[in-house]
Amino acid sequence: MSTSLIGTTLLNGKAALVTGGSRSIGAAIARRLAADGAAVAITYSASPEKAAEVVRAIEASGGRALAIAADAGDPAAVRAAVAATVEAFGGLDILVNNAGLGLGGAIEEIAFETYERMIAVNVTGVFVATQEAVRHMRAGGRIVHIGSSMTRYAAFPTASLYTLTKGAVAGFNRSLVRDLGPRGITVNTVHPGPTDTDMNPDGGPVSRIVGPGIALSRYGQPHEIASVVAFLAGPQAAFVTGAEIVADGGFTA
Numbered sequence: 001m002s003t004s005l006i007g008t009t010l011l012n013g014k015a016a017l018v019t020g021g022s023r024s025i026g027a028a029i030a031r032r033l034a035a036d037g038a039a040v041a042i043t044y045s046a047s048p049e050k051a052a053e054v055v056r057a058i059e060a061s062g063g064r065a066l067a068i069a070a071d072a073g074d075p076a077a078v079r080a081a082v083a084a085t086v087e088a089f090g091g092l093d094i095l096v097n098n099a100g101l102g103l104g105g106a107i108e109e110i111a112f113e114t115y116e117r118m119i120a121v122n123v124t125g126v127f128v129a130t131q132e133a134v135r136h137m138r139a140g141g142r143i144v145h146i147g148s149s150m151t152r153y154a155a156f157p158t159a160s161l162y163t164l165t166k167g168a169v170a171g172f173n174r175s176l177v178r179d180l181g182p183r184g185i186t187v188n189t190v191h192p193g194p195t196d197t198d199m200n201p202d203g204g205p206v207s208r209i210v211g212p213g214i215a216l217s218r219y220g221q222p223h224e225i226a227s228v229v230a231f232l233a234g235p236q237a238a239f240v241t242g243a244e245i246v247a248d249g250g251f252t253a
Contacts, residue, residue, distance in 0.1 A: 010234045012037035015089035017082065019043045019072055019129055020099025022051035024197035025146065028222035029096055030054055030065070032230045038094060039064035041085040043078075045071045045099075064089070072099035073120035075128045082132040094233045095133040097126045097169070098146045102199045104158045115161060122165035126172065139184030142233045143176070145169050146225075149193040149248040155210050166191075170244060177242035186241035188232045193248020195220040215250025 011033060021030040021042025031054065034040045040058060044051035044067060051067040058065035066088050070081040086092050101121045103114050130143060148166040150159055173189040180187055194210045196202040202219040211219070228247050231237055246252055 008036045010036045014038040014093040015091050016094035017041045017085045018096040018098055022047040025222045025225050026098040027054050028226040029229050032226040034058040034063040036230055039089045041066040041068055043068050043070040043081045072125035078125055078128045079132050086136050092133055092136040094142045096144045097129055099125055102162050104162050106158055107160050110161055118161055118165050123168045126169055137185055141185035143187045144229050144232050145173055145189040147189045147191040149191045149246055149252050153252040174242055188243045190228050191246045192225045193251040213251055215253055220249055
């Protein structure tokens with residue numbers, strides 16, 4: 001399910017940047033923020049066609065969108081993406097740190113190059129995007145990190161590196177609220193559980209392991225994660241900061 005119409009005015013006049021916004025959860029978030037009235041920029045690395053599809057869908061519904069080629073593991077590219085968003089939309093109000101990799105393996109077999117790449121994208125990319133974004137945000141700004149329910153319950157082996165990076169994001173979230181709270185900027189993390197994405201499709205090998213443990217007896221859908229992000233990005237969540245919201249169908253309950 002995707003949002004096809006610009007339906008509300010909750011985020012009218014707001015500018016958003018969604019990293020890794022060309023596919024799956026990121027694309028759903030971009031479409032939902034646009035549906036709520038925001039002008040939305042997305043970054044992409046390996047999926048230019050899908051990024052263009054997201055932009056076309058938003059513009060066809062009357063919204064404003066921009067796709068920016070930027071590897072989340074390249075600090076210079078991330079900084080340039082923030083600058084391009086500000087130039088295009090006249091500011092930046094919402095940052096969604098969604099870009100991430102899910103590489104892994106048995107701990108004794110993980111190549112150090114794989115570790116470095118995961119840290120670069122899942123941790124350094126989040127830090128750099130946040131650092132650059134807050135230079136442009138005023139009171140009322142919103143930062144939402146996309147974490148993982150794996151930080152609460154590691155349901156299967158070979159995911160230690162992925163969980164390490166997402167745990168770092170959760171810690172960053174908790175401390176960052178003290179820096180940005182006095183400025184009126186909120187910072188929150190959404191931890192998706194088993195969700196039907198390109199990286200972890202419903203019916204794929206991981207779903208056969210985790211599926212029986214989901215209380216709602218089904219995988220989540222990207223638009224359901226996007227709804228949680230939209231709440232945190234909107235005016236109703238003005239007093240919510242430092243929160244970690246688990247959207248996992250009861251998997252870690």
